[in-house]
Every structure is written in structure tokens, then in C-alpha cells.
Amino acid sequence: MSKVIGIDLGTTNSVVAVVEAGKPKVIHSAEGRNIIPSVVDPIKHIVGDVAKRQMIVNPRTTIFSVKRLMGRKYKDPEVQRDMKWLPYEVKAGREGMAVVNVDGKDYTPQEISAMVLGKIKADAEAYLGEKVEKAVITVPAYFDDSQRQATKQAGEIAGLTVERIINEPTAAALAYGLDKSHAHTIAVYDLGGGTFDVSVLELGDGVFEVKATNGDTHLGGDDFDAHIVEYLVEEFKKENNMDPSGDKQAMQRIRDAAEKAKIELSTTAETEISIPYLTADSAGPKHLQSKLTRSKLESIVGELVEKTFGPVKDVLKDAKVDAKAIDEIILVGGMTRMPLVVERVKAFFGKEPNKSLNPDEVVAIGAAVQGAVLTGEMKEMVLLDVTPLTLGIETLGGVSTPLITRNTTVPTSKSETFSTAADNQTSVEINVLQGERPMAADNKSLGRFILDGIPPAPRGIPQVEVKFDLDANGILNVTAKDKASGKEQSIKITGSTGLTDEEIKRMTKEAEEHAKEDEEKKDEIETRNKADSLIYQAEKALKDGGDKVPAEVKSDVEEKIKSLKDIAPAGPIEEVKTKTDQLSSSLSKIGESMYKQEGTSEPDNSKNAAQPDGETKSDDKKTESADVEEGEVVKE
Amino acid sequence: MKINKAGTQSNVKVDKRHQELENQLRRTLADYQNLERRIEEERKLLGKLSAALLIEKILPVLDNLETAQKHLQDPGLELVVKQFKDILDSEGVVEIEAEGQTFDPNLHEAIEAEAGEVDNKISRVAAKGYKIEDKVIRPAKVVVTKKENLNEQSKSNEKDK
Numbered sequence: 001m002s003k004v005i006g007i008d009l010g011t012t013n014s015v016v017a018v019v020e021a022g023k024p025k026v027i028h029s030a031e032g033r034n035i036i037p038s039v040v041d042p043i044k045h046i047v048g049d050v051a052k053r054q055m056i057v058n059p060r061t062t063i064f065s066v067k068r069l070m071g072r073k074y075k076d077p078e079v080q081r082d083m084k085w086l087p088y089e090v091k092a093g094r095e096g097m098a099v100v101n102v103d104g105k106d107y108t109p110q111e112i113s114a115m116v117l118g119k120i121k122a123d124a125e126a127y128l129g130e131k132v133e134k135a136v137i138t139v140p141a142y143f144d145d146s147q148r149q150a151t152k153q154a155g156e157i158a159g160l161t162v163e164r165i166i167n168e169p170t171a172a173a174l175a176y177g178l179d180k181s182h183a184h185t186i187a188v189y190d191l192g193g194g195t196f197d198v199s200v201l202e203l204g205d206g207v208f209e210v211k212a213t214n215g216d217t218h219l220g221g222d223d224f225d226a227h228i229v230e231y232l233v234e235e236f237k238k239e240n241n242m243d244p245s246g247d248k249q250a251m252q253r254i255r256d257a258a259e260k261a262k263i264e265l266s267t268t269a270e271t272e273i274s275i276p277y278l279t280a281d282s283a284g285p286k287h288l289q290s291k292l293t294r295s296k297l298e299s300i301v302g303e304l305v306e307k308t309f310g311p312v313k314d315v316l317k318d319a320k321v322d323a324k325a326i327d328e329i330i331l332v333g334g335m336t337r338m339p340l341v342v343e344r345v346k347a348f349f350g351k352e353p354n355k356s357l358n359p360d361e362v363v364a365i366g367a368a369v370q371g372a373v374l375t376g377e378m379k380e381m382v383l384l385d386v387t388p389l390t391l392g393i394e395t396l397g398g399v400s401t402p403l404i405t406r407n408t409t410v411p412t413s414k415s416e417t418f419s420t421a422a423d424n425q426t427s428v429e430i431n432v433l434q435g436e437r438p439m440a441a442d443n444k445s446l447g448r449f450i451l452d453g454i455p456p457a458p459r460g461i462p463q464v465e466v467k468f469d470l471d472a473n474g475i476l477n478v479t480a481k482d483k484a485s486g487k488e489q490s491i492k493i494t495g496s497t498g499l500t501d502e503e504i505k506r507m508t509k510e511a512e513e514h515a516k517e518d519e520e521k522k523d524e525i526e527t528r529n530k531a532d533s534l535i536y537q538a539e540k541a542l543k544d545g546g547d548k549v550p551a552e553v554k555s556d557v558e559e560k561i562k563s564l565k566d567i568a569p570a571g572p573i574e575e576v577k578t579k580t581d582q583l584s585s586s587l588s589k590i591g592e593s594m595y596k597q598e599g600t601s602e603p604d605n606s607k608n609a610a611q612p613d614g615e616t617k618s619d620d621k622k623t624e625s626a627d628v629e630e631g632e633v634v635k636e
Numbered sequence: 637m638k639i640n641k642a643g644t645q646s647n648v649k650v651d652k653r654h655q656e657l658e659n660q661l662r663r664t665l666a667d668y669q670n671l672e673r674r675i676e677e678e679r680k681l682l683g684k685l686s687a688a689l690l691i692e693k694i695l696p697v698l699d700n701l702e703t704a705q706k707h708l709q710d711p712g713l714e715l716v717v718k719q720f721k722d723i724l725d726s727e728g729v730v731e732i733e734a735e736g737q738t739f740d741p742n743l744h745e746a747i748e749a750e751a752g753e754v755d756n757k758i759s760r761v762a763a764k765g766y767k768i769e770d771k772v773i774r775p776a777k778v779v780v781t782k783k784e785n786l787n788e789q790s791k792s793n794e795k796d797k
Contacts, residue, residue, distance in 0.1 A: 249748065
């Protein structure tokens with residue numbers, strides 16, 4: 001079944017998104033950008049960034065902002081006003097509709113927009129790897145029937161079946177999933193590159209109704225940039241006694257720097273603007289260097305932000321609601337990243353606005369969500385859960401060994417092979433744990449069972465496969481199986497994900513708080529385990545080697561074993577480490593001397609250690625080396 | 637199998653449910669396969685792309701070093717500029733030819749138009765452009781000649797305000 005893409009066909013930029021596996025995702029263009037400038041050269045058939053780059057050279061054939069003409073009559077006062085500043089020719093076409101004339105040929109705004117949509121379609125097909133034929137396209141809430149119809153036609157010219165035309169504020173609300181919330185009245189504040197829109201929506205039976213809409217069709221980020229440029233030019237003038245505004249290249253560099261500074265000041269409190277060699281006079285080169293603080297920026301553009309609240313007040317009046325009666329506020333448009341905008345909106349409505357989604361993409365995301373609802377993809381979403389906490393078992397020394405780590409999507413299963421910790425150990429206890437802490441005692445035990453009947457063997461030889469199977473309902477099946485005897489034991493734990501949010505939060509927080517000490521504790525245990533394992537190995541080597549071990553090597557090793565044994569269980573940890581290393585080097589002499597005589601080797605078995613009460617030992621890589629040769633033991 | 641009426645109905649219901657679930661499964665599998673394909677593609681691209689992103693960020697430094705060199709004519713600085721360019725070169729970053737070329741918006745960004753003998757010739761380069769293989773990291777910012785009269789230019793400036 002083919003996908004329905006969601007398109008935000010904007011005045012300055014367009015964005016496209018699609019729902020995949022239940023999640024909306026913005027599709028990047030062939031140029032690798034999430035935003036496509038709504039700019040077209042209909043003669044050369046170029047669209048987007050490339051068309052935008054030639055705008056200055058070919059001002060009469062590069063069409064932008066065509067959305068302003070969409071579905072409007074030539075005589076329309078809006079069209080008459082925009083014509084004055086649009087560099088391309090606008091004239092009256094069939095039935096008095098506004099069309100653009102490029103090189104003697106008339107193009108309807110639909111045809112121009114269709115070229116943008118055509119590129120979007122091609123980019124989406126490249127991304128999805130399949131044909132795209134259906135789309136949901138958004139329009140401003142104030143668009144009338146004729147404008148909506150024209151938008152739909154644009155889609156059809158581009159080869160897209162327009163499944164639905166939806167309002168931009170409605171799309172934003174869908175993107176935030178507010179159709180499923182208890183919110184009743186929603187305000188959408190949309191401050192984009194060139195236009196400002198504010199709408200009040202009312203939700204009834206999962207359907208949004210636009211109660212009122214208002215705005216300013218010529219107020220947006222570009223005006224903010226212009227204000228900053230003006231300020232920088234003034235600063236430069238004061239400093240250098242010369243006016244750069246006649247120098248187009250210098251002005252271009254100032255514009256770029258102004259936009260960059262504006263973006264930076266959304267996240268930092270201060271930024272440095274430096275444009276070396278901006279221009280020059282007889283006295284030499286001139287540089288622009290200026291510090292701009294966020295508060296200075298706010299004083300430069302403050303009046304523009306205030307200007308938006310006129311329409312905001314009007315829209316509330318038209319919708320007959322009080323600012324305090326708005327349940328949710330949504331921020332749309334790149335300019336709403338500016339902290340001052342957020343702050344002022346918050347102060348006006350007395351509520352924190354929704355701004356977690358990318359404000360440039362939220363409308364396209366909502367359109368994609370609507371598209372998925374239409375295909376039924378969203379109707380019955382299989383919501384996949386994740387395990388909120390890590391699941392594992394207790395291993396030697398009270399260490400918690402994870403099998404399924406937190407945030408793994410369920411259903412999932414995982415198995416690992418463990419072994420025994422002592423010679424002739426015939427049973428292992430499986431203690432199923434939940435939590436992020438490295439030590440078993442700090443985590444929650446979900447249940448435990450014993451697998452017995454393991455044939456007696458040296459430590460590290462038996463292979464016990466432990467399998468965790470977590471199904472979609474959070475039911476955890478833990479099975480332990482001895483590979484040699486085929487004996488199996490299992491437990492079913494039902495409440496594994498049934499933790500409350502508070503419990504999960506608490507456990508995660510505790511893990512973070514104790515991270516350092518836990519790590520130290522775990523290190524200590526591992527060091528002791530390693531010492532213990534080495535003692536076992538050394539004793540075995542002496543026994544196996546028998547007479548072949550030279551006397552002086554034997555006594556050396558025996559002595560080192562004894563001194564390590566004394567401190568291994570509880571002595572100072574640093575000393576354990578040193579003595580382990582010492583024993584290890586002495587031990588290698590046994591191998592050396594034996595090699596000289598015969599040539600059998602004894603691989604390192606550092607993690608094995610005697611453990612009286614039948615605990616398991618973590619060792620998943622054992623399978624590879626297990627039954628290679630008689631007497632060979634597990635490699636870590 | 638379908639013996640009585642009630643049984644038929646419930647079978648129809650089951651069939652429908654069956655179909656719904658099958659659809660769901662197909663869609664999910666398709667999404668998954670697409671994701672795998674895309675991850676593979678992106679992995680190939682990522683190395684190049686991340687280099688391109690970093691290079692794009694440091695290019696202004698090279699611009700400024702070059703402008704400084706133009707003014708200062710310092711032999712030491714000359715070496716620094718060369719060193720910088722050598723590194724770009726070794727990473728496969730190539731300067732986009734611009735001066736004297738025909739304007740091509742795939743490679744060049746026009747920042748100014750001026751009257752000239754011919755149309756669409758690049759008369760000056762304000763900032764050099766760079767590409768890595770066929771991917772444009774930054775288009776060259778250029779001044780382009782126009783045979784037409786200057787009327788239009790003034791209009792384009794207005795628009796550019």
C-alpha cells in the first residue's frame with residue numbers, strides 16, 4: 001500500500017514528512033536539507049536552493065512567494081500590494097485570476113507550485129524507494145475555497161492525488177497529538193520567515209474547528225534580520241566613519257552574519273560578530289567586530305515581537321475566548337525558537353507553550369500524521385513498548401549481569417551461556433534482577449529458581465544457557481538449561497514491566513546517583529574474583545604439572561598462592577591487585593618450563609573462582625573454546 | 637466448513653481481522669526493509685557528509701586568511717594558506733571554478749548583478765566555492781554580468797531588502 005506524504009507548502013519554504021512504522025519523519029531533499037525553498041524558475045525548470053541562487057541574476061524569471069497569489073484575483077488588494085515589491089511580472093489571466101508572466105508565457109500560481117511539489121514528490125520517492133501518489137497538503141487557516149481549490153490543483157498537476165487539504169494550525173495540533181488530549185481550546189502561534197499567523201482551534205469529537213484566525217502577512221524572520229543588519233551597519237558607521245550600505249558584497253556578508261548571530265543567540269547569551277576585511281578605504285582595510293548580547297538583540301527586535309500581539313488579541317476577541325481559557329498553545333515557525341518570543345507568549349497566555357517539536361517541521365509532521373490516519377496506518381497502531389529497566393541475573397560475587405538492557409523494544413529475547421563457579425558444583429541458582437545498578441543487592445529481584453542435576457565437572461566446564469524472553473505484554477520467561485544433561489528449569493514473571501512511573505524514575509535516578517561508588521564496588525568484586533580464579537588455576541597447574549614443575553618455580557608459586565589467598569576475600573584491594581599480578585607472572589614460569597619439556601599450555605582463566613553456594617558465573621564466550629581439548633578451560 | 641449462518645458471519649469477521657493484521661505486518665516489514673536499505677546508504681554517505689559539514693564550518697577561516705594575505709602579502713601567512721589548502725586537497729575538496737565562467741546556479745550563488753558586455757558571465761568572485769566529488773559544500777558567491785539595463789537591478793534590490 002503506497003504511502004501518503006504530508007506537505008507543508010509554505011510561502012518561503014516547503015517541508016515534506018511521512019509516517020514510517022508509526023512515527024512521522026521529515027524527508028530530506030536530494031540536496032540533503034529538510035527545508036526546500038519555495039522558489040522556481042519555470043523556464044529552466046529548476047526548483048529550490050538552486051533556483052534561489054540565481055534569483056538576483058534572473059529576478060524576472062525566478063518566482064518566489066507565489067503562495068501569496070494562489071487562487072486570488074488580479075484585482076484583489078493583496079495582489080495589488082504584493083505586485084509592488086515582487087520583481088517578476090504579475091498580470092490578469094483567465095477569469096481575472098492572478099498569473100505570473102515569465103518570458104512572454106503565462107503561468108498560473110498552481111503551475112508554479114506544482115513544480116515545487118514535483119520536486120518534493122521526486123525527493124520523497126528517492127527516500128522511500130517507491131512511487132508516491134498521494135499527499136495531504138496544508139494551507140493557512142484563512143485560505144478561502146478558491147485558494148484551497150488552487151492548492152489542490154497544484155498537487156494534481158504534480159501528479160499527486162490530494163487526499164485532503166488541511167489547515168496549518170490543525171496540522172500543528174495533530175503533530176502534538178492534541179486530538180487525543182483533553183484540550184478543548186488551542187492557540188497556534190506561527191511566526192515564520194515572512195508571515196505571522198495566529199489561530200484559535202476548538203476540539204470536538206476528535207475534530208478540530210478553526211474558531212478564528214488572524215495575522216500579519218508581512219511580518220517574519222526576514223524583518224528581524226533586517227533590524228539586526230540595520231543595527232550592525234550603524235555600529236560600523238560609528239566605529240569607522242564610513243557607510244557600507246552601498247557595497248553589496250559587504251551588505252551580503254553583514255546579512256549572513258546577522259542571521260547567524262540571531263540563531264546563535266537563541267541558545268547562548270552572547271555572541272561575537274566578526275567580519276574581517278569587510279571593506280576598505282584609503283586608510284586601509286576595515287573590519288566589523290561587535291559583541292551582541294541576547295538582551296541587546298531583544299531590544300533591537302522587541303517591537304517586532306510586540307507587534308504580533310495585536311493579531312493575537314484580535315483572534316481571541318473573534319473567537320470569544322479569554323487568554324486564560326486557552327488549554328494549549330503551540331509554537332510554529334523558526335522564529336519561535338527565539339527565547340523572547342517563548343517568554344512573551346508564555347506571559348500572555350499564562351501557560352507554557354508546546355515547543356518540543358522542530359517548529360519548522362511541525363506542520364509537515366502533522367500533515368503526515370493526517371495522511372497515515374487516512375491510510376489506516378494510524379487507526380490501529382501497534383504500540384511497541386520498551387523495557388524501562390534493565391533485566392539480568394546475579395552472577396559471581398553478587399554482580400548483576402544484564403541480559404536485556406533498558407529501552408530495548410519488546411518483544412525481544414536474548415540468551416547467554418554461563419558456567420559454574422566451583423568444582424563439582426551440581427546446581428546453579430538463577431536470580432532474575434531488574435534495575436540499573438551493577439550490584440545485585442541494589443536491584444530488584446523478580447524471582448529465583450535453581451537448576452540442579454548438573455553433572456559434576458571442574459568449574460567453568462558446564463554450560464548453562466540462560467534465555468530471557470520478554471513478550472509484548474511484559475511477561476518475562478527465564479529458562480536455564482544445562483547443555484550436557486539437557487536438564488531445564490524455568491520461571492515466568494508477569495510483573496516485569498508493571499512498575500509505576502515513579503518507581504522507574506526512582507530506580508533510574510538512584511542508578512545515576514550511585515554510578516561511581518557502584519562501579520568501584522563492581523571493580524572490587526571483579527578483582528577479587530580474578531584473584532580467586534587465578535589461585536584455582538595455579539593450584540591446578542601445580543597439580544597437573546606434578547614433577548615436571550621445577551622445584552624452585554613450584555615453591556615460588558606456592559608461596560605467592562598462599563599470600564594471595566590470605567588477602568583475596570577481604571584484604572586491601574590494591575594489594576590484591578599487585579599480588580594477583582605477581583602470581584600471574586610466576587605462574588607463567590610453570591608454562592614456560594613445561595613447554596621446554598613437553599608443550600602443553602594452560603590458558604588464562606581469570607574469571608573463574610570458587611564459589612561454594614552454587615552461583616553462576618558470567619561467561620558468554622565460553623562456547624567457542626569449550627570442548628576444544630581436554631583440560632582446556634574457559635577463556636575470558 | 638461454513639455450516640450455519642452464524643459461523644459464516646464470524647468467519648467473515650475473522651477474515652477481515654486477518655486481512656487487517658496482515659496489512660499491518662506487510663507495512664511494518666516494508667518500513668523495516670526500507671530502514672535497513674537507508675541505513676546502509678546513509679552509512680556510506682555519512683563519512684563524506686560529516687567531513688563536508690565540518691569543512692563548511694571552517695571555510696570562512698580560509699576566506700579570511702586569504703583576504704588577509706591579499707592585504708598583508710606576508711610570506712609566513714602565505715605558507716599557512718597553502719597548508720590549509722593542501723589539507724583540503726588531500727580530503728578531496730576542490731575549489732569550484734568561477735571567475736570568467738558562465739554562471740551556473742548548481743555551483744554558483746549570485747549575490748550581485750552588474751551591467752556587462754555579455755549575459756551570465758561571472759565577473760568577480762566574492763567568496764570561493766568548494767565541492768567534494770560532485771557534492772557542493774558551498775556554492776561560490778559571485779557577481780554576474782547582465783546585458784539588460786539597470787532598471788531591473790534596482791527592482792531586484794528592493795526585493796532583496
